[in-house]
Amino acid sequence: MEYFLTEQQKLIQDIARRIAEERIVPVRAELDEKEEFPWAIVKDMADADLFRLFIPEEYDGLGEGTLSLCIAVEELSRACCGIALTYAADALGTIPILLYANDDQKKKFLHQIASGTRLTAFGLTESTAGSDAGNIKTTAVLDGDEYVINGTKQFITNGGEAEIYTIIALTNPAKGARGASAFIVEKGTSGFTFGKKERKMGIRSSSTSELVFHNCRVPKENLLSREGMGFIVTLKTLDTSRPGVASLAVGLAQGALEAAVDYARQREQFGHPISAIQAIQHMLADMAIQVEAARALVYAVARTIDSGAKNYSEEGAIAKVFATDMAMKVTTDAVQIFGGPGYMRDYPVEKMMRDAKINQIYEGTNQVLRNTIGLEVLKRKARRQ
Amino acid sequence: MNFIVCIKQVPGTTEIKIDPETNTLVREGVASIINPFDTYALEEAVRLKESVGDSKVTVITMGPPQAEQALREAISLGADEAILLSDRVFAGSDTWATSYVLSKGMAKIGDYDLILLGKQTLDGDTGQVGPGLSEMLRIPFVAYVSKVEEIKEGYIKVQRMIEEGYETFEMSLPAVITVSKEINVPRVPSLRGSMKAKTATIPTWSAEDIGVEAEKAGIGGSPTRVVKIFFPKREQQSEMLQGTADEQTDQLVEKLSKIL
Numbered sequence: 001m002e003y004f005l006t007e008q009q010k011l012i013q014d015i016a017r018r019i020a021e022e023r024i025v026p027v028r029a030e031l032d033e034k035e036e037f038p039w040a041i042v043k044d045m046a047d048a049d050l051f052r053l054f055i056p057e058e059y060d061g062l063g064e065g066t067l068s069l070c071i072a073v074e075e076l077s078r079a080c081c082g083i084a085l086t087y088a089a090d091a092l093g094t095i096p097i098l099l100y101a102n103d104d105q106k107k108k109f110l111h112q113i114a115s116g117t118r119l120t121a122f123g124l125t126e127s128t129a130g131s132d133a134g135n136i137k138t139t140a141v142l143d144g145d146e147y148v149i150n151g152t153k154q155f156i157t158n159g160g161e162a163e164i165y166t167i168i169a170l171t172n173p174a175k176g177a178r179g180a181s182a183f184i185v186e187k188g189t190s191g192f193t194f195g196k197k198e199r200k201m202g203i204r205s206s207s208t209s210e211l212v213f214h215n216c217r218v219p220k221e222n223l224l225s226r227e228g229m230g231f232i233v234t235l236k237t238l239d240t241s242r243p244g245v246a247s248l249a250v251g252l253a254q255g256a257l258e259a260a261v262d263y264a265r266q267r268e269q270f271g272h273p274i275s276a277i278q279a280i281q282h283m284l285a286d287m288a289i290q291v292e293a294a295r296a297l298v299y300a301v302a303r304t305i306d307s308g309a310k311n312y313s314e315e316g317a318i319a320k321v322f323a324t325d326m327a328m329k330v331t332t333d334a335v336q337i338f339g340g341p342g343y344m345r346d347y348p349v350e351k352m353m354r355d356a357k358i359n360q361i362y363e364g365t366n367q368v369l370r371n372t373i374g375l376e377v378l379k380r381k382a383r384r385q
Numbered sequence: 386m387n388f389i390v391c392i393k394q395v396p397g398t399t400e401i402k403i404d405p406e407t408n409t410l411v412r413e414g415v416a417s418i419i420n421p422f423d424t425y426a427l428e429e430a431v432r433l434k435e436s437v438g439d440s441k442v443t444v445i446t447m448g449p450p451q452a453e454q455a456l457r458e459a460i461s462l463g464a465d466e467a468i469l470l471s472d473r474v475f476a477g478s479d480t481w482a483t484s485y486v487l488s489k490g491m492a493k494i495g496d497y498d499l500i501l502l503g504k505q506t507l508d509g510d511t512g513q514v515g516p517g518l519s520e521m522l523r524i525p526f527v528a529y530v531s532k533v534e535e536i537k538e539g540y541i542k543v544q545r546m547i548e549e550g551y552e553t554f555e556m557s558l559p560a561v562i563t564v565s566k567e568i569n570v571p572r573v574p575s576l577r578g579s580m581k582a583k584t585a586t587i588p589t590w591s592a593e594d595i596g597v598e599a600e601k602a603g604i605g606g607s608p609t610r611v612v613k614i615f616f617p618k619r620e621q622q623s624e625m626l627q628g629t630a631d632e633q634t635d636q637l638v639e640k641l642s643k644i645l
Contacts, residue, residue, distance in 0.1 A: 015579065018574070049576035
């Protein structure tokens with residue numbers, strides 16, 4: 001389909017595709033098997049300026065928007081969702097700084113982020129606070145010119161590998177979610193260590209780890225926005241990053257569709273390629289319909305954000321839910337078309353199916369996002385009455 | 386430091402065909418690429434620039450006007466500037482004449498520390514332009530470099546792979562090296578480089594601009610004569626030996642001793 005991308009966006013697509021095909025495809029199975037972080041590919045992405053994409057030009061960036069980011073994420077994920085996630089999670093870790101940092105903070109961190117020499121991460125989730133994000137227990141207490149942070153964050157993507165973390169902690173526990181604040185914490189800060197590194201079902205080349213804060217002192221200047229703004233920062237950050245997650249799903253599903261088409265054309269049963277069987281053709285057709293519909297939706301939402309819309313919670317949630325449910329279905333069907341071989345690790349589709357599942361869970365489970373969407377739908381009706 | 390990379394635009398890898406009538410490459414309808422070996426030379430120059438600092442990478446090619454496309458691609462891969470040597474009198478140059486034209490280009494550039502080339506081209510395959518260029522410039526040369534160990538003002542230490550191991554050479558600069566593909570993994574074009582490549586101004590230098598004497602360039606200046614290009618014929622004959630095992634052995638020994 002023609003999406004009327006700009007010359008610049010076509011260039012981004014082309015370069016991300018080259019990294020995907022030339023650098024990621026040859027190593028994706030091995031990195032998945034070894035659960036190894038893709039540092040060499042991060043370097044390739046940095047050399048290609050991909051980390052500069054959505055950073056403003058004044059901070060050495062290219063000043064591109066959400067759609068350009070989505071295009072890059074999609075192309076990378078077409079080869080490997082786990083490796084693409086490292087890139088997408090860096091965007092997630094950068095968004096709160098882009099949206100809420102003051103000039104000094106931007107000057108300090110955005111140049112480093114743009115160059116790709118320092119990765120970022122976003123730390124919200126805790127063992128008691130998954131979908132119930134307001135139930136975090138990590139605290140930050142002002143002591144002189146420093147905040148003293150205590151608590152443990154769980155399941156943090158890029159944890160351990162990233163160097164710049166935006167984390168959410170309670171500065172006023174009595175006020176609950178309204179007493180939360182956002183802080184930038186750098187790797188190496190005394191009292192900040194990494195706990196359990198998770199062993200996962202899919203996206204295994206991505207790093208997922210605990211962040212442990214034990215009397216970790218961060219300078220007052222590292223507070224993002226103001227005290228009490230923690231959950232506003234969180235919600236806006238996640239609203240902005242959701243099209244990126246949706247793009248991980250679109251790319252993943254596109255990769256699975258292409259693998260299934262290739263296999264169906266060369267696998268012979270009953271004396272002809274199975275692509276000649278209508279049951280297979282219909283499965284491929286359904287996959288293609290869903291992938292294209294999801295892509296069109298994600299691009300439309302990304303364009304909505306880029307147009308300067310103030311509130312896009314619902315749109316972001318719709319894109320994320322639709323695209324990630326789609327990717328689960330399409331990757332499952334890809335394994336089905338492969339039959340027995342598809343279940344084996346010799347072909348890429350079993351990994352794609354494993355990688356798909358987490359997309360329905362992280363950055364807001366598809367159930368909790370349906371709450372968001374349902375609420376907006378009902379609010380709209382109520383407003384009209 | 387000033388690094389200069391010589392590149393050549395060649396037909397895409399898998400599609401090479403030779404016209405049996407004219408003994409030349411069929412270029413019609415074949416996509417052109419930067420000679421893959423040259424991309425390693427370019428990458429090495431860009432890496433050296435990044436490590437040395439305060440440096441410049443200039444990429445240069447001799448070719449028809451459309452070779453400008455290869456130069457733009459080189460800019461997207463990290464070159465700072467590009468120069469096209471293009472003139473009708475260069476057409477048909479062999480490796481000798483090409484080395485001569487390039488050496489004149491270098492003379493016009495004037496200020497260079499290291500000239501890098503791929504170890505050979507995909508189409509011509511001779512590997513002669515690097516050494517030819519260094520001879521004409523009267524500066525030191527090492528071929529098949531697999532690692533640059535050290536570089537500083539006026540000095541370079543390089544390693545090359547040979548069958549039995551490695552050789553290490555020290556040279557004064559300026560110098561010429563040709564590189565093998567073991568030296569690095571070329572990067573993917575960068576976004577900023579690609580944008581710069583689109584708008585970069587690429588000067589074209591003619592024979593007159595660089596002081597090339599017309600009779601020393603092009604077909605007239607090329608001592609090489611291509612008489613015929615062909616694939617060598619492989620012939621094999623087989624003969625079945627008859628009789629008992631002992632008889633067959635005797636026959637075999639007799640035949641082999643005749644050959645030897």
